[in-house]
Amino acid sequence: MGVEVAVDGLSKSFSGQKIWSDVTLTLPPGEVSALLGPSGTGKSVFLKSLIGLLRPERGSVVVSGTDVCACRENELQEVRKRFGVLFQDGALFGSMDLYDNVAFPLREHTRCTEQQVRDIVMSKLDMVGLTGAEDKLPGEISGGMRKRAGLARALVLDPEVILCDEPDSGLDPVRTAYLSQLLIDLNTQIDATILIVTHNIQVARTVPDNLGLLFRGELVAFGPREDLLSSSEPVVRQFLNGRRAGPIGMSEEKDATTAAAEMAADPRMSDVDELLPQLEPSPGLGPRAAVQRRMQRTGRQSAWSGAPQ
Template sequence: MDLRIPEGTTAVVLGPSGTGKSVLIKHVIGLLAPDRGEVLVHDRSLSRMSSSEVLGLRRDIGVMFQDGALFSSMTVFDNVAFPLRQHTDLPDSTIREVAAEHLQAVGLWNARDRMPNELSGGMKKRAGLARALALDPGILLCDEPDSGLDPVRTALLGELLRERHEELGGTVVVVTHNIALAKLVAEHVSLLWQGRIVSSGPAEEAFNSDDPFTRQFLAGQTAGPLGMD
């Protein structure tokens, strides 16, 4: 596959389940290495970086996982503060201030002392987003952020992602198969199918494409190249 993500945009990678969207994210952060070709982040090849350089790069990449991936033994507040405590030498007073700002931004300040098992699915997603943004990363990767959410919560999460991007900047990459979420947040859209990029470009072009697969997938139609196999 060949994919370029425009820097500074909210880019959505769409595709059917099982087509490789989450695998793509693992390559971007260096958890998987490509069989051939290169993965470049900020014009630097991951395969040519040392282990310490890859770790440094990861500190500039926030990841919002499908299920939040919160530490079950930590409160919501400590989950958000964790990256700051792990990767910075900031005094605890500053860490608490930064964590509080991110929790307030996602509407979870009043839930700061709760444990993850006391949160709803939507609250876990928001806590995961706050933690992913704690280090003010230049890149935010969102792996199926709408997974398990009803349409209303999905729309609210989409608005939150858009608001945080407008406030913090950087590049946001959302991988999903949810067309409604894509229409809400996307500035750039790429369609991944069977391990290759079918189309990639500005969101307006994607949603008005004449490509058979693109048109079928974005419209949710049964007739077209995408079947049950």
């Protein structure tokens, strides 16, 4: 089962310029969460901070009792093994076929025999629907297949937490739909904690159990998807509906008076769109264990209900 990731008061800047400050949230164990926000709000920086690739100025990231922000390098290496990361571009080695790309972490970080490596690699490739493609080079396959290969590599060490940095970038809507279903199916099968960084509103509306939004260096909101999808908060409504009227501008610095006037002139700003049902696991996989835990945690009857309970 996935583990809880508790983020408290996290703040990060580059050369004195604030990226975000005092970010506090908890990724519930085994649940799927998504982090939204306009371009340039530091969502990828946040992911890198969770695994210690970047060191925040303040705050903590606690995973199974270990603070990623304060631990020594040898402890950091151990806690990183709890994470699997799907990078935005897949981050595959172009000179290696898919088999060797997926096998790479096993050969680097374990003492598995080659037969054990093969068993694990083929299992993970099968899990993401790439059986039969193991001999292909990254340059010989589609963008969607590269994403799935990157996901297979993220899975080989059996992570308890999976971080996905814009997994839908560069994909058409159909491939994005397949990838969204794959993430739900993987959560059903391995019960890992998953955090998805995305700009895709359809993904945000249908995949996660929990949603968060970064804006102007702050975490505007984080909580159950139903709460954010029905929120009246102007920046949340604007982003989730993809409208020009609202606080978000081209530079993210829209004048407050201008934003207020635009919202007053747009009658749709007060509308609450129909809450789409959350994706369910593919037939034959059974229910997600996260659903029962989420029911107990939030008091909601269903994580994929068509309306708040």
